[in-house]
Amino acid sequence: MTGDTEGDLQRVRSWARWRDKLRERPAANFTYRIVVGVVGAVVLFVGILAIPYPGPGWAIVFIGLAILASEFAWARHALRFTRERYDRVMDWFKAQGMWVQVLGVVFTCAVVLATLWLFGALSWSANLVGIEWPWLKSPIGLGS
Incomplete structure (x- = not known):
């Protein structure tokens, strides 16, 4: 492994350990999930509003779903579903x-x-x- 990859892996493991400790404290875990839900929903909403405009509307939608997917299984499914459909539509559009x-x-x-x-x-x-x-x-x- 290169130095950057090892550093990235250590950061991910450090984050996972911190998150596991947070899960052991119900009130903190609940608060964290609420914050992630609110932030993810706001980013998702901004992305949806930005879709018809030139710029990164869909990228913002995917970021919002990814934020939500970090804590919620339904958002992981929605992210996967949305990315698959987006890729299909863009492939179709480019082929026209x-x-x-x-x-x-x-x-x-x-x-x-x-x-x-x-x-x-x-x-x-x-x-x-x-x-x-x-x-x-x-x-x-x-x-x-």
Whole structure:
């Protein structure tokens, strides 16, 4: 083993020993699991919100599920299931012709623009440059 691999293995073992000691204390274990659940759920929720936008939406979803999977069996199953389906869909999408891929990009852009419009970001950014078109205002009153 190389030095880095041994160091990584020692860190994992150290973490496992710490976690085992924590499991022996019911109140601390319960608190730890609650904290992991809340943090994982928040990260997962942010990831789900970020999926339609350019950037790491799916990566954030997988990180949130991985955080939850560190303590919950259902999350391990959900992570495995989600990764398998994501990989299948991405393989299918890459195998499609250019028109399907272009439609995917157009649909993604439409979702991004629609949510930016609903949240009032289009009106706000237009106001920054002196444009005040009424149709840019959010129909639900956000960002006004």
